Amino acid sequence: MPVATVEINRLKIYAYHGVFGQETAVGNDFELTVHLEYPCAGAMQTDELEATISYADVITLIEKEMKKPSRLLENVVYRIYTSIVAAYPKVCGGYITLLKLHPPLSGQMESCGFTYRW
Numbered sequence: 333m334p335v336a337t338v339e340i341n342r343l344k345i346y347a348y349h350g351v352f353g354q355e356t357a358v359g360n361d362f363e364l365t366v367h368l369e370y371p372c373a374g375a376m377q378t379d380e381l382e383a384t385i386s387y388a389d390v391i392t393l394i395e396k397e398m399k400k401p402s403r404l405l406e407n408v409v410y411r412i413y414t415s416i417v418a419a420y421p422k423v424c425g426g427y428i429t430l431l432k433l434h435p436p437l438s439g440q441m442e443s444c445g446f447t448y449r450w
Contacts, residue, residue, distance in 0.1 A: 336372035338385045341365050348401040349408055352436055356401050361433040364394060369425040385420050393419060405430050405446040413448060425450055
């Protein structure tokens with residue numbers, strides 16, 4: 333059975349996650365990349381939306397979970413993961429990367445983040 337990957341790359345969301353007080357008060361820019369593996373034969377053969385994973389619906393799930401402030405990015409990613417696999421039980425693997433684009437830390441860096449693979 334063929335397996336494919338649906339990709340959402342570098343989705344930008346403003347949210348209120350972090351350990352420091354100003355992070356939950358002021359917020360920060362975040363970037364998500366989500367790759368979802370699933371059996372794709374149905375979508376390839378039928379051209380029916382029900383046979384695939386809807387990018388739009390996955391983004392809605394992500395936005396819902398990103399609105400809930402958390403201290404840990406791991407917790408946010410786990411909530412996103414559980415929401416996606418609950419909505420799409422045919423997902424058989426993938427990864428989610430959540431990056432904080434402007435972490436309030438000393439030193440110059442592009443981002444800090446967390447990746448979960450399954």
